[in-house]
Amino acid sequence: MVGPPPASWAVPPERARAFELAPGIWQLRLPLPWPQVPHVNAYWLADLRVLVDCGSAGHPSHRASLSAALGVAGASVDDVRTLVGTHTHSDHVGLAAWVIQASGCEFLMHPDTPIWLFLLPSAVLGFANAGIWAPLSSTVTRNLPPRQAGAGSGVYNTTRQIGAVLGSSAIAVLIQARLAAELPAPPGGSGEAGPVSFAGALPDALHEGFSTAMGQSILLPAAVILLGAAAALFFAKPKPVQGWGTPGVLPATSANVESRSR
Numbered sequence: 001m002v003g004p005p006p007a008s009w010a011v012p013p014e015r016a017r018a019f020e021l022a023p024g025i026w027q028l029r030l031p032l033p034w035p036q037v038p039h040v041n042a043y044w045l046a047d048l049r050v051l052v053d054c055g056s057a058g059h060p061s062h063r064a065s066l067s068a069a070l071g072v073a074g075a076s077v078d079d080v081r082t083l084v085g086t087h088t089h090s091d092h093v094g095l096a097a098w099v100i101q102a103s104g105c106e107f108l109m110h111p112d113t114p115i116w117l118f119l120l121p122s123a124v125l126g127f128a129n130a131g132i133w134a135p136l137s138s139t140v141t142r143n144l145p146p147r148q149a150g151a152g153s154g155v156y157n158t159t160r161q162i163g164a165v166l167g168s169s170a171i172a173v174l175i176q177a178r179l180a181a182e183l184p185a186p187p188g189g190s191g192e193a194g195p196v197s198f199a200g201a202l203p204d205a206l207h208e209g210f211s212t213a214m215g216q217s218i219l220l221p222a223a224v225i226l227l228g229a230a231a232a233l234f235f236a237k238p239k240p241v242q243g244w245g246t247p248g249v250l251p252a253t254s255a256n257v258e259s260r261s262r
Contacts, residue, residue, distance in 0.1 A: 006033040009058035016065040018044075018072035019179070019210075028069035030055035030062070032091055040091045042066070044073050049081035051105075057094030066095060077102045085109030142238050167224065174220050178213035 011031040019027045024046040029039050033056075043052040055066050070076055080103040085093040093109065100107055108117060140156045141149045183206060 006035075009033050009056075010061045011056075011059065011065055013061050013064035013068050015039075016069040016072075018069045020073070026073040028055075028066070028073070030065050030069060032056055033058070037091070042069070042092075044070060044075060046073065046075060049075075049079055050084060051080045051082070051099065052084045053086055053092040054083060054095040054099050056091040057098070062095060063098060066099075079103070080105045083107045083109075139238070143236050167221075171217065171220055175213070175217045178216045179210070182209035182213040182216075184209060 011033050013031070015031040017029040019029070021027050026044040026046065028042040028044055030042060031039050040053070040055055042055055044050075045052070051070075056062050067077055070079070077099055080099055083096060083099050083103075083105050085096060085107065087093075088109075096107060096109075099105065107113075137153055137156060141152045144152045
């Protein structure tokens with residue numbers, strides 16, 4: 001983390017939560033001592049016994065928080081077979097040494113990790129991206145004259161990057177807000193949705209609230225898809241381009257044809 005240390009490194013383990021995003025895939029929400037950053041996310045892949053990130057350290061309560069979140073997912077620290085660190089920030093891998101000592105797991109974030117473990121998924125993602133973004137970029141700039149193609153590509157990429165960040169942030173905030181509003185408060189709680197002590201599948205008492213929150217959250221991407229489809233109806237249709245390979249001949253795009261007629 002960046003910034004001054006907190007007044008105390010202790011955290012309330014009872015605020016640790018776990019949400020099953022898909023069968024066997026759990027999001028672990030681990031409390032942090034920074035007021036501006038109240039929690040960090042880790043992930044538990046139950047079938048593979050893989051823990052992705054493990055939370056912060058600095059106080060025994062962080063260990064209790066990770067154990068509590070894994071307990072909600074029906075697991076324990078002893079069950080971890082592989083620990084994956086996404087990056088070296090202390091709030092993501094602070095408990096790595098303790099998890100490795102407690103479980104004897106391997107850690108895929110050290111100098112001895114085989115390079116191919118990182119290159120293989122990167123190669124798959126590279127091929128996938130090559131089949132998506134290059135055709136999209138070509139489609140966006142197809143009707144532009146050569147002298148404007150570079151600027152058009154820059155506008156397209158900037159818009160895409162900003163939209164991706166805003167979209168991810170919006171859906172994450174909406175999911176968190178709806179879960180907090182729809183999940184019932186624990187017995188004796190203050191009214192705020194909190195963790196419930198259970199193991200395995202989501203308890204029946206939480207099914208309705210969880211389903212309602214997820215259903216409400218999915219309305220946001222659905223609305224964005226409809227707006228995107230409506231906007232696509234106004235896109236200019238591709239026009240034939242001629243003269244690109246002829247020396248001294250300006251390609252015959254619609255913009256060039258109009259400029260010649262003036």
